[in-house]
Amino acid sequence: MxxxxxxxxxxxxxxxxxxxxxxxxxxxxxxxxxxxxxxxxxxxxxxxxxxxxxxxxxxxxxxxxxxxxxxxxxxxxxxxxxxxxxxYRPELVDIDDVSVADEGTPEPDNRQNQVELHQAIMRLGKDYRDPLLLQVIGGFSGKEIADILDLNNNTVMTRLFRARSKLKTILSPDTGAEDAGEDLTDKITD
Structure with missing residues (x-):
């Protein structure tokens, strides 16, 4: 053998x-x-x-x-x-029984901005949120995102554009989309 x-x-x-x-x-x-x-x-x-x-x-x-x-x-x-x-089945808690502790973060405005941005991203529909997170967090190109999500590249690019527009509107409803143009990559990765 x-x-x-x-x-x-x-x-x-x-x-x-x-x-x-x-x-x-x-x-x-x-x-x-x-x-x-x-x-x-x-x-x-x-x-x-x-x-x-x-x-x-x-x-x-x-x-x-x-x-x-x-x-x-x-x-x-x-x-x-x-x-x-x-x-996942979340545990339900009576809101009257919960106390909020001070986090003691040195930069509360920056922390609040991150929380608001995360909440705004999570308010986006799945069709817009997934491509945006894959691009900003994952660093994928439009073509790579299209492959991952099994979509056409043009569809991905349209969804990315619309996702950013919706985020700008959510984050700055009073000033309009054109005034809320901070780079999302910097805000998300902070």
Missing amino acids: SKSPVQGRNNSDSDRRRRYEALVDELYQDVFRYAFWLTRNRGIAEDLVQETFLRAWRSFDSLQSEKAAKAWLFTILRRENARQYER
């Missing part, structure tokens, strides 16, 4: 593991950042990222190009988040 098939399989297993670990090292922060933006909870985001990478390991052989790995992982993460959201 020859040992060469076993040796070949071990080499391919170690190569697979090495490639996977390199992928995790390279993309972990991007995947975590996107998960945190979706959940706004560090613990849930960590669990979501862990499940994403576990699912990625299980189907790592289906990844056809290392260049598509980030989009592939974001797709897995979005689907896993949807699965968790379907199972």
